[in-house]
Amino acid sequence: MQLEITQRPNWIEIDLDNLQSNIAYVKSKLSPGVKMLMPVKADAYGHGSLAISLAAIEAGVDFLGVAHLFEGIALRENGINAKILILGPCQENDLPFLTKYNLTPSVSDFEIAKKLSTLNSQLSIHIKIDTGMHRFGIKYDNIEEIKKICRLPGIKVEGMYSHFATADMPEHSAMEIQLVRFDRIVENLKKEGICPPICHIANSAAALSFTSRTQYDMVRPGIALYGYGFSGKPVLRLRSTVRALRMVEAGEGVSYGHFFVTQKNMLVATIAIGYGDGYLRGEPNEGVIFIKGKACPILGRVCMDACMVDASEAPDVQIGDIAECINGEFSPQISVEEFAKRHNTISYEVTTRMARRLYRIYRYKGKMLSWDELRKLLN
Numbered sequence: 329m330q331l332e333i334t335q336r337p338n339w340i341e342i343d344l345d346n347l348q349s350n351i352a353y354v355k356s357k358l359s360p361g362v363k364m365l366m367p368v369k370a371d372a373y374g375h376g377s378l379a380i381s382l383a384a385i386e387a388g389v390d391f392l393g394v395a396h397l398f399e400g401i402a403l404r405e406n407g408i409n410a411k412i413l414i415l416g417p418c419q420e421n422d423l424p425f426l427t428k429y430n431l432t433p434s435v436s437d438f439e440i441a442k443k444l445s446t447l448n449s450q451l452s453i454h455i456k457i458d459t460g461m462h463r464f465g466i467k468y469d470n471i472e473e474i475k476k477i478c479r480l481p482g483i484k485v486e487g488m489y490s491h492f493a494t495a496d497m498p499e500h501s502a503m504e505i506q507l508v509r510f511d512r513i514v515e516n517l518k519k520e521g522i523c524p525p526i527c528h529i530a531n532s533a534a535a536l537s538f539t540s541r542t543q544y545d546m547v548r549p550g551i552a553l554y555g556y557g558f559s560g561k562p563v564l565r566l567r568s569t570v571r572a573l574r575m576v577e578a579g580e581g582v583s584y585g586h587f588f589v590t591q592k593n594m595l596v597a598t599i600a601i602g603y604g605d606g607y608l609r610g611e612p613n614e615g616v617i618f619i620k621g622k623a624c625p626i627l628g629r630v631c632m633d634a635c636m637v638d639a640s641e642a643p644d645v646q647i648g649d650i651a652e653c654i655n656g657e658f659s660p661q662i663s664v665e666e667f668a669k670r671h672n673t674i675s676y677e678v679t680t681r682m683a684r685r686l687y688r689i690y691r692y693k694g695k696m697l698s699w700d701e702l703r704k705l706l707n
């Protein structure tokens with residue numbers, strides 16, 4: 329037996345064709361030889377890390393990036409063999425797992441590096457430098473500590489990197505300062521014959537400015553490859569279905585708190601999407617959901633598992649009809665970016681909130697596929 333659409337009332341479509349096209353576009357703009365790391369942390373920004381990783385590797389991404397050790401282990405246990413850089417800090421009890429799963433740590437202090445060195449595993453590491461984000465990394469002026477790590481036996485310093493705090497704010501001076509600090513370290517090491525082969529600093533905003541100055545040996549665009557905020561194609565689409573329909577008379581309140589009161593008789597459609605799916609609750613009476621190409625205003629509060637819309641303008645609405653919630657086919661006002669703006673947040677937060685209970689389907693080489701079907705093709 330298979331569940332039907334109304335029994336899986338909410339789903340996200342993950343467009344791997346768009347993902348691969350975004351990767352190809354950014355690659356085509358990079359200087360020759362520049363590598364690309366795709367961040368797949370936080371379940372690939374909410375898109376599902378395994379499918380995204382498989383499609384990204386097929387499209388020629390050189391590294392995957394995760395935040396935590398366990399995210400890297402999960403990819404390895406699902407058969408991902410690509411290089412995986414752990415972007416978060418590394419602690420002593422991580423070391424046996426790093427060698428077992430061949431994961432590349434970000435190293436921010438000499439003590440950890442020394443312990444790794446004594447294991448003599450020849451594991452590759454990337455040194456993380458704090459040039460001004462003040463989150464993780466060795467302080468930019470502590471050149472001695474960086475050199476000491478580079479000279480340790482038993483490990484390979486494959487890379488060295490930093491992260492911008494203000495790359496998406498072109499008028500801000502901090503990015504230039506960070507870049508100068510990073511340049512200085514690279515130059516300083518070079519004088520002593522120390523050249524980590526992969527230096528990198530550019531996130532999406534920096535990589536997409538396409539100045540070769542921030543590219544170094546690798547770029548790390550995340551949000552741009554997922555297709556938000558830049559000229560890329562969006563990868564995620566959130567859809568729901570009409571679960572119930574009723575005529576509500578004039579003068580009645582709708583949903584929790586009765587923040588909406590009907591001024592006329594109204595066809596109210598109950599949509600299966602709610603904040604328990606990651607469809608942000610926000611303020612009452614804000615936003616629209618599209619049914620059959622018509623914008624249907626949300627009435628009152630979004631509930632955990634449902635919300636109500638005015639479906640009076642949509643033609644011949646039926647239970648089971650598709651409701652476009654985020655990134656509709658012909659509805660730019662519900663793009664991820666616009667949805668984020670309406671909720672005073674950023675695209676990153678909208679997509680990472682997508683709930684586990686959402687069903688997932690994939691577009692790959694023009695076909696819509698279930699996870700099981702996709703897995704067979706991509707392995």
Ligand SMILES: *Cc1c(COP(=O)(O)O)cnc(C)c1O
Nearest residue numbers: 367415491531532548549550551
């Ligand atoms: C998440 C992350 C990125 C990607 O940032 P975007 O703004 O999505 O391009 C790059 N580098 C590091 C260290 C990150 O944690």
